[in-house]
Amino acid sequence: MPSGIDSLVQALTEGDRERSLAVVADLVRLEVPAADIVTEGVERAMAALDRKCTAEQFNLLEIMLAGRAVMAVIHRLFPEEASLPARRGPVVVAVLEGDIHDIGKAILKIVLTGSGFRVVDCGKDAPLGAVVEAAARSEAVAVCASGLISSVIPQVRAMKPALARAGLPHVRVLAGGGSLKQCAAAALNVDHVGQTAFDAIAYLQSIEGSHGRR
Amino acid sequence: MHSQVFHIGVRLDGEGDEAVRRIPFQPGSSLRDILNATSARVRSGCPGIGGCGLCRVRVDAGDGGAPTTAEILHLGEEVVAGKSRLACQIVPDGDMDVTVLTPARPSPWRVPITAPYRAAHPPSPGRARPGCPWGVAVDLGTTCITVAMCDMASGRCVATRAGANPQGRLGADVIGRLDAAAAGGPVRQWLRQSVVEAIGSALLDLSQDEGVPLPGVGQVRVVGNSAMLALLTGLRPEALLEPASWAAPIECPPADAGELAEAWDLARGAKIEIVQPLGGFVGSDLLSGVIHCRLIEGAEPALLIDFGTSSEAALWDGERLWVTAAAGGSALEATGIGCGMGAEPGAIRRLSRSRGGAWEGEVIESGPPRGICGSGLVDLLAILRAGGEVDELGRILREPLTISVGGAEFTIGKADIDKMQRAKAAIAAGVEVLRRRAGLTLDEIAVLHVAGSLGEHLDVEHATRIGLVPAVPAGRVRLAGNTSLEGALDLTLSEQAEGALALVRERAELINLSMEEEFEELFFDHLYIRPAAARS
Numbered sequence: 026m027p028s029g030i031d032s033l034v035q036a037l038t039e040g041d042r043e044r045s046l047a048v049v050a051d052l053v054r055l056e057v058p059a060a061d062i063v064t065e066g067v068e069r070a071m072a073a074l075d076r077k078c079t080a081e082q083f084n085l086l087e088i089m090l091a092g093r094a095v096m097a098v099i100h101r102l103f104p105e106e107a108s109l110p111a112r113r114g115p116v117v118v119a120v121l122e123g124d125i126h127d128i129g130k131a132i133l134k135i136v137l138t139g140s141g142f143r144v145v146d147c148g149k150d151a152p153l154g155a156v157v158e159a160a161a162r163s164e165a166v167a168v169c170a171s172g173l174i175s176s177v178i179p180q181v182r183a184m185k186p187a188l189a190r191a192g193l194p195h196v197r198v199l200a201g202g203g204s205l206k207q208c209a210a211a212a213l214n215v216d217h218v219g220q221t222a223f224d225a226i227a228y229l230q231s232i233e234g235s236h237g238r239r
Numbered sequence: 240m241h242s243q244v245f246h247i248g249v250r251l252d253g254e255g256d257e258a259v260r261r262i263p264f265q266p267g268s269s270l271r272d273i274l275n276a277t278s279a280r281v282r283s284g285c286p287g288i289g290g291c292g293l294c295r296v297r298v299d300a301g302d303g304g305a306p307t308t309a310e311i312l313h314l315g316e317e318v319v320a321g322k323s324r325l326a327c328q329i330v331p332d333g334d335m336d337v338t339v340l341t342p343a344r345p346s347p348w349r350v351p352i353t354a355p356y357r358a359a360h361p362p363s364p365g366r367a368r369p370g371c372p373w374g375v376a377v378d379l380g381t382t383c384i385t386v387a388m389c390d391m392a393s394g395r396c397v398a399t400r401a402g403a404n405p406q407g408r409l410g411a412d413v414i415g416r417l418d419a420a421a422a423g424g425p426v427r428q429w430l431r432q433s434v435v436e437a438i439g440s441a442l443l444d445l446s447q448d449e450g451v452p453l454p455g456v457g458q459v460r461v462v463g464n465s466a467m468l469a470l471l472t473g474l475r476p477e478a479l480l481e482p483a484s485w486a487a488p489i490e491c492p493p494a495d496a497g498e499l500a501e502a503w504d505l506a507r508g509a510k511i512e513i514v515q516p517l518g519g520f521v522g523s524d525l526l527s528g529v530i531h532c533r534l535i536e537g538a539e540p541a542l543l544i545d546f547g548t549s550s551e552a553a554l555w556d557g558e559r560l561w562v563t564a565a566a567g568g569s570a571l572e573a574t575g576i577g578c579g580m581g582a583e584p585g586a587i588r589r590l591s592r593s594r595g596g597a598w599e600g601e602v603i604e605s606g607p608p609r610g611i612c613g614s615g616l617v618d619l620l621a622i623l624r625a626g627g628e629v630d631e632l633g634r635i636l637r638e639p640l641t642i643s644v645g646g647a648e649f650t651i652g653k654a655d656i657d658k659m660q661r662a663k664a665a666i667a668a669g670v671e672v673l674r675r676r677a678g679l680t681l682d683e684i685a686v687l688h689v690a691g692s693l694g695e696h697l698d699v700e701h702a703t704r705i706g707l708v709p710a711v712p713a714g715r716v717r718l719a720g721n722t723s724l725e726g727a728l729d730l731t732l733s734e735q736a737e738g739a740l741a742l743v744r745e746r747a748e749l750i751n752l753s754m755e756e757e758f759e760e761l762f763f764d765h766l767y768i769r770p771a772a773a774r775s
Contacts, residue, residue: 084656087633089763
C-alpha cells in the first residue's frame with residue numbers, strides 16, 4: 026500500500042522507531058510481503074537518508090536514531106537474520122586489529138543491511154586472517170575495513186595481497202573511518218575510500234554488474 | 240566585606256580612543272598585577288617591588304595616589320610633573336584611565352587570570368636545595384602549556400605563564416600526534432624538542448619579568464596526560480596506540496634531569512621529575528587535580544571532572560577512586576566551532592538573553608567580541624534549547640541561527656551543535672559509567688569539582704541543563720580552576736602531597752571506556768541535549 030510505505034519511509038528517516046514499528050505492523054496486517062516492505066520501504070528510506078546527509082548534515086544522533094529504527098524494523102520482519110532476503114553482497118565488514126572504535130562500522134552495517142546487502146561482521150580488533158577467512162567462507166564481493174586510528178594503515182595495505190594469496194583477487198576492498206578517509210585509495214592499496222556509509226553503498230552498487238550475482 | 244568592581248581604561252602609548260580596553264578589577268592588587276593579566280602587559284624586571292623602574296605608565300584620569308619613594312628614585316622629575324608613574328607602586332581603589340608607556344615585549348606567554356594559588360598540603364621547606372629557593376610546576380596539556388614558579392619556603396606562587404603547545408601544528412588531538420611520532424625519526428624528535436623549548440621559553444619569560452634567576456630553581460614537577468608525557472620522555476608512542484595498553488599502567492622513562500636543567504637554565508643539580516601517568520590515557524594531570532581537591536580524604540563520595548581537549552573524571556566512593564578518560568573531541572575548547580575561539584581577549588565567556596530577546600555577552604577584556612569560548616558556548620546552547628530554537632536532538636528549528644552580541648554577529652550551525660553534543664556525550668557517559676561502577680546515586684555525591692578549561696567561568700545551571708555535568712543537587716558544585724597545575728605545585732612544594740599521591744595510585748581503579756559494553760548505549764543517550772538524570 027503506497028501511502029503506508031510512504032509513511033514508513035518518513036518514520037524511518039525521522040528516526041521514529043515507535044512509529045516505524047506501528048506502520049510495519051499495519052502493513053503486515055494488510056499482508057504486504059516482508060521482502061517488499063524492505064525493498065520498497067527500508068531501501069527508499071536509506072536513499073532518502075543519503076540525500077539528507079549530504080544536503081542537511083544529519084548529526085550523529087539523528088543517524089543513530091534512524092539506524093536503530095531501521096534495525097528494529099528489520100528484526101521485527103526477519104527475526105532470524107539468515108532469512109533476510111538480501112539480494113546483494115555479501116560484504117564483510119570489520120574494524121581491524123588494534124582498533125576497537127566501531128560506531129562507524131555499526132552504522133555501515135545498518136545502512137548495508139537496509140539497502141539489501143548481506144553483511145558478515147568480523148567485529149572489532151579483527152586480525153587480518155579472520156577477515157580473509159570470512160571473505161572466503163561467505164564468497165564475499167567486497168571487504169569494508171573501518172579505521173579510526175592510523176596505526177591500522179599497514180594492515181589495510183596488506184588486505185588485497187592477503188586476499189590474493191587466498192585465491193580471492195576479485196574481492197574489492199573499501200576503507201573508511203576517521204584516519205583512513207583522509208587517504209587516497211592508491212596510498213592505502215584499496216579499491217575505494219568511502220567518506221560516508223552511503224558513499225560506500227554507491228560504490229558497491231556501481232560494481233554490482235561487473236561482479237555478478239552469487 | 241563586599242568589594243565593588245571598578246574599571247581601568249588602558250591603552251598603549253600612541254593608541255587612540257578606539258583601542259581602549261576596560262579591565263574590571265576589585266581593589267587590592269597593584270596596577271601592574273591588574274594589567275599583567277591582560278593583553279596590555281607592562282614591562283617589568285622585578286617582582287613588583289619598585290626595584291627595576293621599568294613598569295612605566297601615565298595616569299590620564301582617576302586617582303593614582305601619591306608617588307612612592309621608589310618612583311621618585313627611578314623617575315625623578317617626570318613623576319613630579321605627572322608624566323609617568325610605576326604601575327607596581329599604584330594600588331587603584333576606583334576607576335582610572337592609564338596609558339602604558341613601556342609595554343611588555345610581545346610574548347607568546349600570557350598571565351592566566353585565575354584565583355590565587357592556595358596550597359592544599361603544607362609546604363616542606365626542607366625540600367629546597369641549598370641556594371635554590373624556587374620551585375617550578377609544569378602542566379603539559381594537549382592544547383595549552385602552563386608553568387608556575389613558587390617560593391619553596393613559603394609555598395607562595397610567584398607567577399604563572401600559559402601559552403599554546405607548539406605540537407598543535409601537527410594536529411589538535413592526541414592520537415594524531417602519537418601517529419606522527421610513531422612514524423619515527425625527525426618528527427618524533429621535533430615533537431619532543433618543541434615542547435622542551437616551549438617550557439624553557441615560558442620559564443625565561445617569567446624569570447625576566449619577575450626578576451627571579453632561573454638557576455635558583457632546584458625542584459621541578461611536570462604533570463600531563465599520558466600522550467604528552469610519552470612524547471616528552473621518549474616512551475614509544477606505539478605503546479599508547481595499542482588497545483592492550485589502554486587499561487594498563489604506563490611507565491615513562493625518567494626525565495634526563497641534567498639535560499633538562501641545562502635546556503631550561505635551572506640549577507645544575509635540580510631535581511626534575513615527570514609525574515607518572517596513572518595508565519592508559521589518564522595522565523598525572525588528573526592525579527594532581529585529585530590531590531589538590533583532596534578528593535579522597537573524606538568518607539563522602541566526591542567527583543572531579545577535568546574538561547579539556549581530552550576530558551577525564553575521577554569518582555571517589557569512600558574506598559576506591561574510579562577514574563576514566565573520555566575522548567569527545569575539543570568542541571568544549573571551542574576548537575572546530577565556527578563562531579568559537581579560545582579563552583583569550585575578545586572571547587565571549589558568558590552569554591545571556593533578556594526577555595526582549597537581546598543578547599548580552601561578557602567579553603574577556605571587554606571591547607568588540609571576536610568569538611565565543613567554551614563557557615559561552617555552553618550558555619548559548621542552554622539558552623537556545625530553552626528558547627526552543629534548538630530541539631533536544633540538536634536540530635535547529637528556525638534556520639539560519641545568527642545572534643547579535645556587542646555589535647558583532649555570530650552564526651551557529653547544525654554541525655557545530657553536533658560537535659558539542661559528541662564532546663559532552665563522551666564525558667557525560669564516562670561519568671555515568673563511573674557512577675554505576677561505584678554504585679552511587681547522584682544524590683550521594685557530596686561535591687562535584689569542575690576543573691580544566693571550563694573550570695573558571697562555567698554557568699553550572701546551564702551546564703546541567705544541557706547535560707554536560709550531571710544533575711547533582713544545587714550548591715554542591717565547585718568551580719575549581721586549573722587543578723592540574725595547582726596539584727603540580729603541591730607536589731613540588733610538599734612531602735605530604737607526594738604521600739597523598741601514592742595513596743591515590745593505590746586506590747585508583749582505571750576504567751577503559753572502549754572496553755565497557757554499556758558505554759555506547761550511554762553515549763547515545765547523552766547525545767540528547769537535556770539534563771543527564773541518572774537512568775538507573
